[in-house]
Amino acid sequence: MSAHPIPAEETRSELRVANSRFIAALAPAFSVDGARQFIARIRAEFPDASHHVPAYRIGFGASVITHCSDDGEPSGSAGRPALAVLNGSGLGDAAVVVTRYFGGTKLGVGGLVRAYGDSVRQVLQQTRRAAKIPVQRFRICAPYPWYERIQRMIQAADGQVVEQEFSGEVALSAKIPLAGYPDFCAALTEASHGALTPAPIDIVEEIIPIERIKVP
Secondary structure (H helix, E strand, C coil): CCCEEEECCCEEEEEEECCEEEEEEEEECCCHHHHHHHHHHHHHHCCCCCEEEEEEEEEECCEEEEEECCCCCCCCCCHHHHHHHHHCCCCCCEEEEEEEECCCCCCHHHHHHHHHHHHHHHHHHCCCEEEEEEEEEEEEEECHHHHHHHHHHHHHCCCEEEEEEECCCEEEEEEEEHHHHHHHHHHHHHHCCCCCCCEEEEEEEEEEEHHHCCCC
């Protein structure tokens, strides 16, 4: 598992071209079924629209599933330009639907290519980015005098304490981005002279706002 950028949340924007309305909705989607459900939800929200042009890319890097459709627009005028802009965005696990309300003026193939491409560009510009990164979950038991110090070390590693139990010792369940976990373990081992060792639980993927991710 490796970090890759995704949309932080669903975002929408609207573009008007020659009286036609183009409403672009972009959202994270982590599976083909998830993308299809998002597309179906947008269709249901705007049942009277002329077209709903979808495009999505699931995955990232060498392992990506892509799809697009013209949804009744002239062949190659809508889905492909929408997907081309999405592919060039650097995002993975993303789905977009451009809903068009026809305004009475035909735009021609060239005009449609520009309108659908510009609609996706506009919503991308307004989209906050996050990253789906691997996170190590672990548990650690320590004497009470270590409680605050371990909390500070977890926070310094961009981690988070999820649960804490107090009995003979304090037991902390926490999570730290996988990239920083080895350094945390090394720092804890050094500080405690080998007396304290985290017990790893598992590795999961979580969505983290891009501004919180430290670049080595």
